Amino acid sequence: MAGQEESSRLVELLTAKDDQLASAWVEAVSRTLRGRISLAELERELNELYTALVDGLRHGAFDWQGDAYAELRALLAELSRSRARQGFTPTETATSVLACKDVLAPTVDTGAADIHAYLQLGKLMDALALFTLEVYAKTREEIISAQSEQLMELSTPVVKLWEGVVAVPLVGTLDSARTQVVMEKLLQALVDADADQAIIDITGVPAVDTEVAQHLLKTVVAARLMGAECIISGIRPQIAQTIVALGIQFGDIVTKASLADALKHALGRRGGDLTGNGGQA
């Protein structure tokens, strides 16, 4: 196997003074993490990595993608994931691996063969550090996409305002994905609450452009197909002027400035009465 000689030499060097080298590594890493991980935990993590590294070198030379390194890769992936979740920076995460190079750094009296072996170790550790960073980035992406999903769920609550009246307060940007969620939830709520009046409140939508308007219109049409009437509320003065300038036609859809007005209108259509005296208003 290529590099057999260097890897055996490295195993020799790494095992000869393993306690000393591993604790030098722990010390170097703990300095960069500034006590945000307990020393005992760091020691446990790095000692495992150290053992796995020596094992990998012994059986797989420098082929870090091979089977001999499977355990090391698994350990690194675990370390990287936990660092990403705990909010450590990419530098701090990669340093945990890269610092291992320094503990074997050549000194003045290092022989030529050992320097060669050290260079090979350097290459290996660089590759492993990149692998660690990749896992780190992937974990971060997973966290972000999970959060945006949660946000999507959170940001579209459908509330029952009155007997037969449901409302969706929309907050933030309305894109195609969110409209889809809003529409599904609203239509389901119409069925669940046995409602025939739906209020879509856009007080929290900062700007209504043609795309948002188109999404709103589609939602209204879908609700109508189910026999429900929609009211769009929360049209602020600046939004009203913008809609007029854009030339958007809301047609026969009822729009109101406030949610309260919309509720009043919905109750009026249902023949209900806000004072609750049972009679027709």
Next chain:
Amino acid sequence: MKAPLPDLDADEETMPIDSNDDVVRARQLVRTLAQRCKLSLVDQTKLVTAASELARNTLVYGGGGVLRIGLVRRAGRTGVSAIFDDDGPGIPDIDQALTDGWTSGGGLGLGLSGARRLVDEFTLDTEVGGGTRVAVTKWAR
């Protein structure tokens, strides 16, 4: 491309528009500048909405592009200018594209014409096969 462009001041900012998230970011950037320029709330909303339409056009019809935005000063007035640039297919018939209700995609057909009504100055420069550039300006009153 020959229409004169607004003279952006030194603090102009540039951002790519290559995804839906960029449209949102472009909108936020325009809002920040509109506030810095002390546009009224109505004018802020109008400019932000126009920018939103144009950014989406850049993305959907131009296949992505670049937004340059900055403050402009002329005759003692201050305003905000945004320039949207893409290397897309261009617009073959400008009059048709600026007609209310006409769309080559699936939209309402009000984006380009509506954006023109929302701002104080609007220039459209396009060439079939040579991309499209739209520059808009809103002045503080």
